[in-house]
Amino acid sequence: MERTLGSDIENPIARRQFLADNCDAVVDKGYMKPYSPEELQGHKESLANVSIEIAEIEAEMKQITAEYKGRLKPLKEQRAGMVSNIKAKAEYVTEPCFRFTDQEAKMTGFYNADGLLIESRAATADELQPTIFGALRTGNVPPLTGTND
Secondary structure: OOOOOOOOOOOHHHHHHHHHHHOOOOOOOOOOOOOOHHHHHHHHHHHHHHHHHHHHHHHHHHHHHHHHHHHHHHHHHHHHHHHHHHHHOOOOOOOOOEEEEEOOOOEEEEEOOOOOEEEEEEOOOOOOOOOHHHHHHHOOOOOOOOOOO
């Protein structure tokens, strides 16, 4: 088979008629038709333009996505905290608490401002050291001699 047929005929309509007249059958067939150098350059320019436009749109989309993520992040963190608190049926707080040490039981208890015991544990050696406040609470006040009343 020859590589080209009718390439010596300049007129495209006449070349087409020549091929139709001399063929066995005309069949619709798909194939990759090569570009001419001018067509290839035009497609490359179109590709460059489309690529630039895609890059601009993706940059916009990235910026908008970052903005939405920024708006969503604190809400998601808040939701996670709420879910955790609801699951535990309590919430973690840091507030002033009052420590009391029972010298006889050797236990230390922490009470919140409402007077509720929030933690109880064994007393440490430092907490078992006698103090004026502990002595006044337990009534273990040394007897008064009358000299320093």
